[in-house]
Amino acid sequence: MSTDNKKMKTDDLIGQLCGELTPTSPRCPYRRVAVWFVASVVYLGFVVWYLGIRPDFQERLHDTLFLYELMLGSALLMSASLASSWLSFPDCMQRNWMKIVPVTLFGSFVLWIVARSIAEGMTPMATLHIGHCAHEGILMEIIPIIALVIITMRGRTTHPYWAMAMNILAVSSLGWIGLRLTCSMDEMGHSFINHLLPFAIIGAGLGFFARKLFKW
Amino acid sequence: MSGVRIPPLRPFFPLFLGGEKYLSDQQNQPDQWQEWAAAAQKGDKRAYAALLGELAPYIKNVIIKSLSNPDAAEDIAQEVLISVHKSLDTYRPDRPFKPWLMAIINFRRTDYLRKHYSQRQDKTTTTDENFEFEASNVTIPNNAGELKDIEAALAQLPEQQQRIFRMIKIEGYTAQEVANEMNMNESAVKVSAHRTMKKLQGLLE
Numbered sequence: 001m002s003t004d005n006k007k008m009k010t011d012d013l014i015g016q017l018c019g020e021l022t023p024t025s026p027r028c029p030y031r032r033v034a035v036w037f038v039a040s041v042v043y044l045g046f047v048v049w050y051l052g053i054r055p056d057f058q059e060r061l062h063d064t065l066f067l068y069e070l071m072l073g074s075a076l077l078m079s080a081s082l083a084s085s086w087l088s089f090p091d092c093m094q095r096n097w098m099k100i101v102p103v104t105l106f107g108s109f110v111l112w113i114v115a116r117s118i119a120e121g122m123t124p125m126a127t128l129h130i131g132h133c134a135h136e137g138i139l140m141e142i143i144p145i146i147a148l149v150i151i152t153m154r155g156r157t158t159h160p161y162w163a164m165a166m167n168i169l170a171v172s173s174l175g176w177i178g179l180r181l182t183c184s185m186d187e188m189g190h191s192f193i194n195h196l197l198p199f200a201i202i203g204a205g206l207g208f209f210a211r212k213l214f215k216w
Numbered sequence: 217m218s219g220v221r222i223p224p225l226r227p228f229f230p231l232f233l234g235g236e237k238y239l240s241d242q243q244n245q246p247d248q249w250q251e252w253a254a255a256a257q258k259g260d261k262r263a264y265a266a267l268l269g270e271l272a273p274y275i276k277n278v279i280i281k282s283l284s285n286p287d288a289a290e291d292i293a294q295e296v297l298i299s300v301h302k303s304l305d306t307y308r309p310d311r312p313f314k315p316w317l318m319a320i321i322n323f324r325r326t327d328y329l330r331k332h333y334s335q336r337q338d339k340t341t342t343t344d345e346n347f348e349f350e351a352s353n354v355t356i357p358n359n360a361g362e363l364k365d366i367e368a369a370l371a372q373l374p375e376q377q378q379r380i381f382r383m384i385k386i387e388g389y390t391a392q393e394v395a396n397e398m399n400m401n402e403s404a405v406k407v408s409a410h411r412t413m414k415k416l417q418g419l420l421e
Contacts (some may be wrong), residue, residue, distance in 0.1 A: 010272050012406075013403055016406075017268060019260060020266050021255065021264050021301075024257050026257060026308045026309060090320050091311075091315045092319070094311060143309065158320065158323035216299070216303070
């Protein structure tokens with residue numbers, strides 16, 4: 001009796017779900033993230049233009065280490081945003097391995113910062129720059145992170161923490177690139193404390209809400 | 217009888233009993249689901265009903281293996297069906313169906329287990345030197361089911377579940393009315409009310 005009763009309830013549910021069915025086209029995994037990527041880069045360009053590009057930018061373009069940093073940041077931005085897009089599908093488009101790419105890039109990024117910090121020493125920072133870079137970074141990242149979180153919320157992720165981590169990595173690398181273009185202080189101690197640490201803390205805070213934010 | 221489960225046939229077994237059809241059905245099943253899911257995305261309700269009809273027992277079978285309480289399998293299976301419905305647009309017909317479904321099943325099962333263990337932890341307490349707790353929470357044997365017991369049990373549930381339960385079971389609203397009021401899906405409201413009832417039964421036992 002009890003089994004029949006339960007079967008009826010499941011059958012009822014199936015009937016209701018069938019009644020609610022509306023034609024839908026399969027979601028494209030690349031379209032939204034491509035729009036986000038282009039819009040974020042344009043937005044970053046606008047903010048960099050508004051804040052003013054660093055005066056020695058032309059010279060820095062001949063510095064291999066500076067270019068390496070920018071390329072590492074760009075690779076992290078692209079791979080993390082792509083992983084975030086795939087993670088907003090329940091089965092991650094069956095490409096779970098993709099998470100390894102941004103994580104590895106981030107690992108090499110951290111190693112790069114540590115190696116340079118050891119080589120340079122944690123140089124004292126100008127007081128002016130302590131809040132200044134963090135504020136500019138927030139300006140560069142606030143709209144892209146909101147947009148990316150909304151995109152993930154509209155998806156159906158089964159890995160909320162990973163999805164949030166990828167969002168944070170993508171937007172942090174965007175901010176990092178932007179700050180390298182506007183801030184003329186190249187000391188790694190400064191970059192680490194002002195360009196990365198505030199956003200890592202904000203990101204970790206957001207991570208606590210990942211499961212609630214991406215609930216469906 | 218509800219606890220009895222028939223284990224799936226081992227691969228060699230059907231060969232003795234004309235089981236080629238069983239084997240080929242097992243292999244073709246995901247392909248068939250893939251086709252039905254693709255048709256459902258185009259709005260084919262018959263294909264969708266066939267898909268959900270086949271998925272329901274399959275999901276239950278998968279879930280029941282990892283649960284100590286087989287009754288919960290029905291709840292989780294229904295939740296998975298609702299999730300499949302909500303996320304139908306994230307299935308791409310050019311990709312296999314089963315990994316997509318399994319990801320949803322695992323997600324909902326983990327969700328259930330997380331809630332289950334957190335609630336069990338909440339219930340763990342000691343009455344030693346805690347007379348106030350004992351007086352307000354411990355029910356006298358053979359006296360369970362009083363209104364205060366029901367109210368106390370209901371108060372332990374999440375606020376949304378309490379509200380849905382009160383509106384449907386006490387105030388007499390229909391599921392559709394509650395769904396409109398709470399901005400929810402009607403089927404989700406029904407599932408929630410059903411689950412609340414089961415939880416209350418468990419709490420009052």
